[in-house]
Amino acid sequence: MDIRHFRYFLAVARQRNFTRAAEQLGIAPPTLSRQIQDMETSLGTRLFIRQQREVSLTDAGAALLIEAEATVRQFEFAQRNAQRAGRGEIGHLELGYVASAVYSGVLQRQMQGFCQAFPDVSVNVRECAMAILPGAVADGRCDIGYVRSPMTLPDGVEAVRLDSEGFVLALPQDSWLLGLKVIHCEHLQNETFILPEQISGTLHVAAQGGFAPRLGPQPGGLVAVVALVSLGQGVAVVPASVVGHVSLPGVVYRPIQGSEAASWLSLIHRRFERAPAVVRYMQLVKAQALP
Structure with a gap:
């Protein structure tokens, strides 16, 4: 039978x-x-x-x-x-992100849209160090990841460009720079730079100011970076979305006049991804991505 x-x-x-x-x-x-x-x-x-x-x-x-x-x-x-x-309507996703994806609101918007469209797909979300996230996507520990670009990706991993934003300067509250009406790149040549995971902003500001930056520690996530600034260990060039989201005693944020430094969030994924739920998430994000 x-x-x-x-x-x-x-x-x-x-x-x-x-x-x-x-x-x-x-x-x-x-x-x-x-x-x-x-x-x-x-x-x-x-x-x-x-x-x-x-x-x-x-x-x-x-x-x-x-x-x-x-x-x-x-x-x-x-x-x-x-x-x-x-059809990708049920399944599971492992999603990794860097903190600035949350500060910018990009992760929240895209996660909400996906979960509304596919409520029966379970998503495990965790913050990851940016240095390890591309490798985690490449070897399958994460299905997709939000990173701050530009950055070098492993073979087999691609990026979808998302929101772009500029940088601001995080300063200790007793910094002499706060006495200036406008802070230009060249004013920073004698400063020690606390380095976030994405250092392109620091290097770009130094190049615009015409000096080699004095590099300080690279403690990890943006909260750790701003914490060292609050302790007077140096200044930091951080994404503008940090303002209003990471507020620590002893830290003041200021724009950098004339700086053209910018970065952008990217969604990274395996190039030949076939898992339907992952493909659905990528399709949703690509439909919302900037041209």
């Missing part, structure tokens, strides 16, 4: 008539009758008491009815789940 026989059996049990059941199934009554006979032969017992106008279940048929309904229901559930998984 196979699932088809269970469907035939259920149709006859519900209709209590072979002709009506055959019409419902779209087959000829003799064909349906033979299929039920095959079931009875296979089971070694009668399932129906046949009368002139209708049929009724035997005790064996009544017992089978409960199990047949559960079997067909589970079979249909399995089919639907397989189809939904193939």
Whole structure:
């Protein structure tokens, strides 16, 4: 027997008539009758008491009815789940991000849009060090990641460019620079720079100011960077989205006049990704990405 026989059996049990059941199934009554006979032969017992106008279940048929309904229901559930998984409507995502993706609001907007569109996809979200996130995507520990670009990516990993933003200067509250009405790049040539994970802003500001930067520690995430600034260990060139989101005692943010330094968030993913749920997320993000 196979699932088809269970469907035939259920149709006859519900209709209590072979002709009506055959019409419902779209087959000829003799064909349906033979299929039920095959079931009875296979089971070694009668399932129906046949009368002139209708049929009724035997005790064996009544017992089978409960199990047949559960079997067909589970079979249909399995089919639907397989189809939904193939369409990316269910599944699981491992998502890594750097803190500035949260400060900018990009991660929140895109996650909310995805979860509304695909509520049955579970997403595990965790903050990661930017130095390890591309490798985690490449080797499958993360499916997708939000990083701050520009940065070098491993083979097989690609990036979708997202929101761009400029940089600001994080200063200790007693810095002499706060006495200036406007801070230019060249004013920073004697400063020690606390380095965020993405150092392109620091290097760009130094290049615009015409000096080689004095590089201080690189403590990790942006909160750790700003914390060292608050302790008077130096200044830091940080993404503008940090302002208003990382507020520590002893730290003042100022624009850098004339600086053209900019960075942007990127969604990174494996180049030949085939997992439907991951592909769905990427499609959503690409539809929202800047041209």
